[in-house]
Amino acid sequence: MPINIVVCSIDRLSGSWKLIFTRKPKVRAERFTRRSDARTLTDKRDAEELVNVYEPLIARRYGYCTVTRSNDGAVIYGEKGRLSRLGVYIVHLSVIFMLIGGLVGSFFGFEGFVNIPEGEATDTIRIRNTGEIHRLDFQIRCDDFNLALYETGAPKEYRSSLSIIAGGKAVKQKDIIVNDPLRFRGINIFQSSYGKLPPEKMPRPETPAPGPSEAYTLNFTSRASGMSYTKTARVGAPVDIPEGLGKFVVMAYEADATFRGMDVGAALIGMLTPADGEAAEVLLPLKFANFDKMRGGDVMIVVDNQPQEKFTPQQPAEERYYTGLQVTRDPGVWLVYTGFVLIIAGCFVTFYLSHQQVCIVIEQLLKNSRVTFAGIANRNKLAMKNTTEKLFTAMTDS
Amino acid sequence: MSSSPLLSISTFVFALAAFLYMAALIFKKPKLTLPARWTVVAAVVVTTAGILLRWVESYQMGIGHAPLSNLYESLVFFAWTAGVIYLFVEFKYKNPLIGAFVAPIAFLAMAYASMSPNISDRIQPLIPALKSNWLIAHVVTCFFGYAAFAIAFGMSLMYLLKTRNPEKIDGIIGHIPKLDILDELTHRMVLFGFLFLTVGIITGAVWANSACARLMRGWQGKQIAYLSVLGFAAVLFTYFGVNLLPGLHSYGKV
Numbered sequence: 001m002p003i004n005i006v007v008c009s010i011d012r013l014s015g016s017w018k019l020i021f022t023r024k025p026k027v028r029a030e031r032f033t034r035r036s037d038a039r040t041l042t043d044k045r046d047a048e049e050l051v052n053v054y055e056p057l058i059a060r061r062y063g064y065c066t067v068t069r070s071n072d073g074a075v076i077y078g079e080k081g082r083l084s085r086l087g088v089y090i091v092h093l094s095v096i097f098m099l100i101g102g103l104v105g106s107f108f109g110f111e112g113f114v115n116i117p118e119g120e121a122t123d124t125i126r127i128r129n130t131g132e133i134h135r136l137d138f139q140i141r142c143d144d145f146n147l148a149l150y151e152t153g154a155p156k157e158y159r160s161s162l163s164i165i166a167g168g169k170a171v172k173q174k175d176i177i178v179n180d181p182l183r184f185r186g187i188n189i190f191q192s193s194y195g196k197l198p199p200e201k202m203p204r205p206e207t208p209a210p211g212p213s214e215a216y217t218l219n220f221t222s223r224a225s226g227m228s229y230t231k232t233a234r235v236g237a238p239v240d241i242p243e244g245l246g247k248f249v250v251m252a253y254e255a256d257a258t259f260r261g262m263d264v265g266a267a268l269i270g271m272l273t274p275a276d277g278e279a280a281e282v283l284l285p286l287k288f289a290n291f292d293k294m295r296g297g298d299v300m301i302v303v304d305n306q307p308q309e310k311f312t313p314q315q316p317a318e319e320r321y322y323t324g325l326q327v328t329r330d331p332g333v334w335l336v337y338t339g340f341v342l343i344i345a346g347c348f349v350t351f352y353l354s355h356q357q358v359c360i361v362i363e364q365l366l367k368n369s370r371v372t373f374a375g376i377a378n379r380n381k382l383a384m385k386n387t388t389e390k391l392f393t394a395m396t397d398s
Numbered sequence: 399m400s401s402s403p404l405l406s407i408s409t410f411v412f413a414l415a416a417f418l419y420m421a422a423l424i425f426k427k428p429k430l431t432l433p434a435r436w437t438v439v440a441a442v443v444v445t446t447a448g449i450l451l452r453w454v455e456s457y458q459m460g461i462g463h464a465p466l467s468n469l470y471e472s473l474v475f476f477a478w479t480a481g482v483i484y485l486f487v488e489f490k491y492k493n494p495l496i497g498a499f500v501a502p503i504a505f506l507a508m509a510y511a512s513m514s515p516n517i518s519d520r521i522q523p524l525i526p527a528l529k530s531n532w533l534i535a536h537v538v539t540c541f542f543g544y545a546a547f548a549i550a551f552g553m554s555l556m557y558l559l560k561t562r563n564p565e566k567i568d569g570i571i572g573h574i575p576k577l578d579i580l581d582e583l584t585h586r587m588v589l590f591g592f593l594f595l596t597v598g599i600i601t602g603a604v605w606a607n608s609a610c611a612r613l614m615r616g617w618q619g620k621q622i623a624y625l626s627v628l629g630f631a632a633v634l635f636t637y638f639g640v641n642l643l644p645g646l647h648s649y650g651k652v
């Protein structure tokens with residue numbers, strides 16, 4: 001497609017180039033006099049007098065105005081907006097800019113994700129789609145993550161305080177929120193998600209394995225988005241997993257469960273029904289928070305805190321979050337933006353400006369002069385009709 | 399008065415305007431189009447007040463944001479832009495009948511916004527993804543584009559009505575502008591809509607790139623697809639269709 005655009009544009013441009021960039025446009029009077037909407041009048045004054053009257057009329061309205069005199073009369077020609085014919089080429093050029101910008105971006109840029117627990121730093125990110133590891137030449141440290149909620153419980157703001165560490169020194173510090181990223185050396189760092197750290201990473205006192213209970217707090221982590229959701233599940237009552245990942249129901253508590261012959265201690269047995277797929281039994285040992293990761297499903301389920309603990313008030317200050325960042329680099333973006341500016345400018349020129357030409361042909365007859373007048377526009381013909389009408393009235397009046 | 403009743407009133411004023419126009423068309427009473435035009439002016443004024451008041455109220459609630467953030471607000475804004483562009487055309491080309499095809503569209507948008515049980519007219523706090531100055535630029539330009547297409551749609555209906563009897567000069571059909579004028583007007587509207595929708599898409603993309611972490615990978619295809627969205631039917635589809643897609647077009651989650 002870009003090749004097509006280039007070839008066609010060059011082909012057509014070479015045709016209109018002369019028309020647009022000539023110093024002295026050729027005036028072919030028949031183009032105007034033969035038009036069906038050409039108007040005529042007769043005047044007693046002779047051709048030279050009429051030229052003196054009409055020329056200022058045209059010159060005032062049209063940037064370019066010439067008079068060609070001959071034995072049997074004169075031709076006054078005016079035009080403006082010649083450059084507006086370039087509008088379509090600007091639009092085409094803009095498409096090329098956008099395409100090249102997109103290509104540059106996809107060849108020399110990247111888009112990756114990284115989750116950083118509060119207080120930790122990293123320089124490796126995972127590239128989206130391919131899953132490759134990419135190393136940055138600096139480290140990103142998450143100093144703090146804060147989640148603010150509205151009274152309704154809807155999220156109000158996700159804020160990560162980030163430091164950029166290069167050469168062992170913190171060289172830049174910024175709090176980022178969703179619509180306000182950090183930019184450093186051509187790399188953009190966006191707030192993209194967040195989550196609670198899995199329990200085993202939390203400094204929390206050991207508690208003895210509890211007995212069966214009526215309800216459990218479950219933590220679902222989506223693999224696709226990295227988001228974690230906490231839900232309370234009563235035994236036997238299915239809960240919906242967010243992001244349309246299906247349903248989960250806790251079926252039973254088992255004091256001494258085994259997994260492939262291994263003793264795993266107290267565990268919940270549940271049934272996971274993905275949105276599109278078969279239900280499968282899932283074993284969740286209470287002791288091993290990370291156990292369900294092994295399954296490699298779309299959602300990882302962790303029995304959050306143990307039921308007895310729920311009634312002893314939790315200290316939220318102890319909860320640790322990680323921030324999910326999107327890290328991108330797109331060197332083609334300025335080409336794309338140039339394309340944006342060009343497409344708007346090009347559309348504007350093409351839609352609202354036109355190349356307008358008018359011509360007055362004066363024929364010297366024996367006793368009087370015959371005047372023929374017509375105008376041509378390549379666009380907005382209705383407006384041109386009004387202009388020619390006004391001009392013609394001005395001519396008859398003068 | 400608070401903004402909600404004000405916007406309900408404007409729904410009824412748009413309804414009155416649509417009714418007057420319909421009466422003018424059906425009973426062939428061109429005279430009725432004059433009061434109808436002034437009713438549209440009134441409706442636009444009331445809607446303007448309602449939108450501004452809603453903006454102020456959101457600040458009083460401590461969650462201040464431009465009223466452009468959910469389906470209810472965007473429908474109201476759509477009706478407003480359609481009204482404003484129509485009035486501009488009306489006072490430029492002096493043909494009140496054009497409103498006969500615009501007022502019902504504005505009325506339907508308002509009625510749908512205020513009557514549909516699925517659409518809440520509560521002022522809701524802004525989700526983090528929409529907290530950006532780009533929101534206003536993006537939504538305003540998109541909706542000017544949409545409203546222009548809506549008016550082009552109305553004018554095309556007039557055109558079709560006129561072709562049945564283009565020479566007639568009396569009666570209501572005689573009041574419809576001449577075919578070539580309608581043609582030109584529709585063309586201008588479509589160009590205007592195209593330009594604004596282009597700018598709207600561009601502001602959306604720049605926003606996505608500069609602020610909300612979704613880049614333009616695979617974007618060109620989408621760009622061209624969006625640019626070719628010209629017909630009003632397609633416009634309606636994208637408008638309501640975006641709700642079916644996952645993403646940040648939050649008015650989907652009413």
Ligand code: HEM
Nearest residue numbers: 466467472537540599602603605606610611612646647648
């Ligand atoms: C109330 C109305 C609207 C709101 C709140 C809204 C919001 C947004 C937001 C938040 C983004 C950036 C999303 C991202 O991170 O990818 C965006 C992008 C975009 N919007 Fe809208 N929008 C609205 C109306 C429209 C309409 C009517 C169109 C119709 C064409 C539209 C077309 C787009 C496009 C094409 C993008 C660029 C997407 C990309 O490049 O990834 N928007 N919009």
